Amino acid sequence: RRTAGLCDELRAEGWEPKIRERTGLVIDPYFSATKLSWLLEHVPGAREDAEAGRLAFGTVDCYLLSRMTGGAAHATDRTNASRTMLYDIGRLDWDEEILDRLRIPHTLLPGVMASSGTFGLTDPDQLLGVRVPISGMAGDQQAALFGQACFQAGDTKNTYGTGSFVLMNTGDRRPASASGLLTTVAVGPDGSLAYALEGSIFVTGAAIQWLRDGLLLIDAAPEAGALASAVADAGGVFFVPALTGLGAPWWDPYARGTIVGITRGTTRAHLVRAAVEAMAFQTRDVIEAMRQDVAVGPTELKADGGASAMDVLLQFQADLLGVRVRRPRVLETTALGAAYLAGLGEGVWSGTAELAEHWQEDRAFDPRPGDQADRKYRDWRRAVERALRWEEPPGPRSPEESPATKLL
Structure with missing residues (x-):
């Protein structure tokens, strides 16, 4: 930074x-x-x-x-x-x-x-x-969007990796975000020019790595899913993983990591669960911004990346967003998208209509009824407020200059 x-x-x-x-x-x-x-x-x-x-x-x-x-x-x-x-x-x-x-x-x-x-x-x-x-050549997230067969306007995916990246295909429309998102070039039907709204989340899976390497709470990252599933929820703990500042929609390089809600009853399982839930909370931050920018939100979310193997994450994500979350059989959609682009360039496939037939679902997660997820999300936003602008920027800077201030 x-x-x-x-x-x-x-x-x-x-x-x-x-x-x-x-x-x-x-x-x-x-x-x-x-x-x-x-x-x-x-x-x-x-x-x-x-x-x-x-x-x-x-x-x-x-x-x-x-x-x-x-x-x-x-x-x-x-x-x-x-x-x-x-x-x-x-x-x-x-x-x-x-x-x-x-x-x-x-x-x-x-x-x-x-x-x-x-x-x-x-x-x-x-x-x-x-x-x-x-x-074939593409940025990793645009390649993942292509690999997820998100060829039409409105199609949306999230890659849960060390960071997470939510992209919504907007077709030939180039929306100017007023909500802290990025407008980026994507790839449309048959390799044509398209645009997308993107929310870049700096730290998601990297928070699990920090729990492993920094706090020694787990021995290996794959343990996180089972440990998070061992408790019903995070026990009131919220972990804002602003370990390198916060990306979309806040864009605050002076935010710092924050854990709130700890009690004597808090266990390592609750802390790991809070880190897993933070991936979903940050994704909802981005989806809420997308809804503001384009007036409608996604009707479903396609998920990929290493952390998407955790059922507990994707079920909580579906509950938070209120839409179906779908996981493909092939999770390495970035590599798949790059291969699709190369194949189109060399005539291996006739077009994106043929590629769409290759997409196969591993499992779908539907939102469960109730308003508990919304209550948790309100508490998450309170936790984010405590993380924003924690480090003092060098030199004078008024609060009005911070993109984060406009979103609170």
Whole structure:
């Protein structure tokens, strides 16, 4: 979070509306733009190398493409470019004004292509001695959206990993979020351009890892599901896992982790259950924001990622949202989506209608009747209030400047 100060400077200069309109993102250290600017300013020789053409920038996909093609290709796709806070998702090009403000040379940046199509050929000397086309590329969450067969407007998925990412396909509509969400490029039917609303949750499964490695409450992450199921609820405990600040919809880099409601009766099972329930509570935070932005919410939620294997999580999620939650047989939907994009690019499949037939359900979780989930959610929001703006930002900053304040 070392570029939080630069992000504050950009907000003070009035860049927030312009960056949100053009890139679909909020100003936050999470994205590439301020990180790259910091590196150019602080790494000895970096700016000189960049201006001399000896340095190239790209997200991880771009680096892998370059390595796999023996340096022949320096390219990325629209979905990855849209995560840098440097890419205009309306014009589908790098934004020169933002680049100038951050003093980032345009020559550093890769070419941008559609997600399905030939990006280059592998160099036999670099990869398994073969020359094959690289024909699919997407950001992990857009790939997961595609792998979940969320091809139509309104289709929604959540990937429960170390963090969680809720995406709703909005078709050719590019909604400007007023509720702390991101507008991002997605992939539509047959690989066409589409947009999505996204809520990026920084810490979900990583909180389980912290309980394992930091507090030693469990020996292995897979134990969390069984331990959480061993108690009926969290016993009034709420864990706000703001271990690296809070992402959507709060966007508060100064929030810090908070556990409230502990009593003498609290056990390690209650703490683990609170961490599991926090995944679902944060997902509802995002879904509530989506309902505000597009006037309707999802009619169902498709779930994937490692933590989605926990039945206790998905049942609680269904109760909180009041909609069916569906888990596919294939949980690694990011890899599946990338494979689908490559296959479309090479003609393996005729189109997304054929791909949709491949999606298979493992289990569905329907919401249980009653208002207990809503009462718990109100208490969750009280806990979030205590976590927000806990760390003092450097320099003067009024409460009105915090995106989190607008949501309370």
